Structures are given as structure tokens and as C-alpha cells.
Amino acid sequence: MCLNHDNIQQNPSHFEGSPQELALATNVQENFMDYIKDLKFFDPHIHMTSRTTDDYQALADAGVVAIIEPAFWLGQPRTGLATFKDYYSSLIGWERFRSSQFGIKHYCTIGLNSREANNEALAEQVMEILPLYLYKEGVVGVGEIGFDDQTAAEEKYYRLQLELAKEAGLPVQIHTPHRDKKKGTERSMAIALEHGIDPGMVIIDHNNEETVKSVLDQGFWAAFTIYPFTKMGNERMVEIVKQYGSKQIMINSAADWGISDPLAVPKTAALMKIKGISSEDIHMVTYKNAIDAFAQSGQIKVEDFENPQEIDQSQTFNGNTILRGGQQPRIDKNAIVIR
Numbered sequence: 398m399c400l401n402h403d404n405i406q407q408n409p410s411h412f413e414g415s416p417q418e419l420a421l422a423t424n425v426q427e428n429f430m431d432y433i434k435d436l437k438f439f440d441p442h443i444h445m446t447s448r449t450t451d452d453y454q455a456l457a458d459a460g461v462v463a464i465i466e467p468a469f470w471l472g473q474p475r476t477g478l479a480t481f482k483d484y485y486s487s488l489i490g491w492e493r494f495r496s497s498q499f500g501i502k503h504y505c506t507i508g509l510n511s512r513e514a515n516n517e518a519l520a521e522q523v524m525e526i527l528p529l530y531l532y533k534e535g536v537v538g539v540g541e542i543g544f545d546d547q548t549a550a551e552e553k554y555y556r557l558q559l560e561l562a563k564e565a566g567l568p569v570q571i572h573t574p575h576r577d578k579k580k581g582t583e584r585s586m587a588i589a590l591e592h593g594i595d596p597g598m599v600i601i602d603h604n605n606e607e608t609v610k611s612v613l614d615q616g617f618w619a620a621f622t623i624y625p626f627t628k629m630g631n632e633r634m635v636e637i638v639k640q641y642g643s644k645q646i647m648i649n650s651a652a653d654w655g656i657s658d659p660l661a662v663p664k665t666a667a668l669m670k671i672k673g674i675s676s677e678d679i680h681m682v683t684y685k686n687a688i689d690a691f692a693q694s695g696q697i698k699v700e701d702f703e704n705p706q707e708i709d710q711s712q713t714f715n716g717n718t719i720l721r722g723g724q725q726p727r728i729d730k731n732a733i734v735i736r
């Protein structure tokens with residue numbers, strides 16, 4: 398009885414932390430957000446389908462005003478055409494609505510990912526339906542397409558989709574492989590050029606120190622994914638911008654169902670600021686270049702996200718809302734009590 402009572406008495410002070418602990422925690426929080434106050438960000442590669450509403454809220458709080466969600470592999474191979482259809486529909490429908498409920502403008506790119514191009518029977522069917530989605534509002538490119546294992550089937554569907562992009566006048570968002578990256582990147586660019594595509598319409602993604610020079614030299618956009626462990630860390634990214642400047646370069650989180658960080662873009666902006674990169678260069682690589690590249694689709698109006706709009710979380714999409722069972726819109730994130 399007495400012990401329990403003591404515990405209850407002690408718990409609140411333990412929960413609040415010692416003054417030093419508290420100061421440290423506050424500083425960590427303040428440091429990150431302090432450096433990016435009043436900055437706006439555009440993340441041109443993030444898979445929100447795999448993320449939660451907490452992530453949307455965190456993106457909005459950190460100044461991310463617009464995003465692009467490329468169509469990709471969902472971690473498990475699809476077994477039929479209907480699931481591709483539903484996925485593409487969700488990218489231009491429900492997911493866009495969910496994003497709007499946090500004041501974030503959502504765009505997408507539509508394509509058959511390289512991994513699933515290897516299921517040729519299904520790939521043939523997917524090719525048939527792609528044009529139905531590529532011309533929809535808010536679709537800013539064909540993507541993410543390219544090479545994974547660099548097989549013949551991957552090349553076949555990459556080439557076919559380059560032709561679709563050309564026909565639709567859309568930018569192309571290219572996923573470069575993890576294995577044999579340099580070779581895969583060079584091959585992706587050579588094939589795009591072979592199809593007569595202007596390199597200024599092509600965003601080569603997941604670059605690193607090995608690929609960046611050739612991509613920039615050939616006039617393509619160079620995108621970098623800040624992704625823990627497997628791709629780039631943001632300290633390496635700072636060095637790349639120091640060396641190459643900000644022209645044609647953009648960064649993204651590629652946050653997905655894996656261990657990834659949806660705040661990679663604002664956090665890298667903060668680190669760049671600390672490391673002395675100019676505000677102009679930060680603006681280019683975390684915002685403007687991505688807009689310039691994908692606005693060539695004719696689908697991006699900056700007014701849509703540069704002038705903040707009222708968020709009404711009681712809105713619905715086909716009768717559905719992000720609120721559950723009579724929940725009140727827009728909860729205070731810092732409140733301890735969860736209702």
C-alpha cells in the first residue's frame with residue numbers, strides 16, 4: 398500500500414525528468430526546428446501510403462508543403478491487375494485526400510516498377526491500363542521506373558514506359574538499382590537518350606558520390622535519397638552540395654514501409670544550414686529544383702501550396718473521413734490525454 402503510494406508520488410517527477418534531462422530534450426527539439434523556421438519544403442519522393450497520420454502531421458509541422466508519391470513496389474508482389482488498379486486509384490484519390498487533411502499538396506507519378514516488370518504476364522496487363530492514369534490531374538510524371546536486377550524484362554518495360562512518357566509529355570522519375578548502381582544508372586540514361594528524351598525531362602533518383610558527376614554532366618536532374626543505412630546519410634549529402642553546388646540537384650526521403658525518415662528533407666536542410674551551405678542553395682535542393690523539374694508536367698501550380706489554406710478535417714472523400722467514430726478534428730499533438 399505504502400510502496401504503491403510512494404510510487405505514485407514519485408512517478409510524476411520521474412516522468413517530467415530532471416532539469417538537465419529536460420533541457421537536453423528541449424534543445425534537441427529546438428535545434429532541429431530552429432534552423433528551418435519559416436522554410437518551405439517539397440519532398441519529391443515519399444510513399445505516404447505506407448505511413449501514418451503522425452507522419453503527415455510531422456511533415457506539416459516541419460514545413461513540408463507539397464510531396465510527390467511515386468508508384469512503387471509494395472514489399473510483396475501483386476498477384477493481379479485489380480490490385481494495381483486500386484493502388485493507382487488510391488494515389489490519385491484517397492491518399493491525396495488524406496494529405497490535404499494536413500494541408501500538404503499531394504502529387505504522384507504513375508508507372509510499373511522495375512521489380513514487378515519481371516512478372517511479364519502481369520506487366521503486359523499493367524501496360525494496358527497505365528494511360529488511364531497518366532493523364533489524370535495531379536500526375537506529374539511516369540515513375541518510378543527503371544532497373545532493379547537489370548534483367549531483359551525490366552529493360553523492355555522501361556523502354557515502353559519511356560515511350561508513354563514521351564507521348565504524354567511527362568517527366569520521367571527513374572529508380573536506379575542498389576546493386577551495380579553505376580552500371581544501372583549509365584544504362585538508364587543511355588536508353589532514355591536513345592529514345593530521344595530530353596535529359597531535362599528525366600529525374601535520375603537514388604544517386605550517390607559514384608553517379609552524380611555523370612548524371613549532371615549529361616544534363617539530367619540528380620535526385621538524392623536520404624535514407625538510413627542503405628542509401629545516403631545527410632552528412633554525405635552536405636559534402637555533395639559543397640562540391641557540386643545546387644544546380645539540377647534535389648533531395649528526397651523516399652520514406653516507405655522500411656525503416657526510413659519522412660523528415661529527411663527538412664532535417665538535411667537544417668544540417669546544411671549548420672554546415673554553412675547558403676540559404677539559396679538549400680532552397681534549390683529542398684524545394685525549387687524539384688518543382689521546376691516536375692512542373693514540366695503542367696500539373697503543378699505553386700499557388701496551391703505557397704498560400705496556406707484552411708484545413709477542414711471534417712471533409713470527406715467518397716463519404717469517408719480520416720476521423721474515426723465521431724472524433725473531433727485536429728487534435729493538439731502535445732496534449733498528454735488522448736481522446
Ligand SMILES: [Zn+2]
Nearest residue numbers: 467469541651
Ligand atoms: Zn521509392
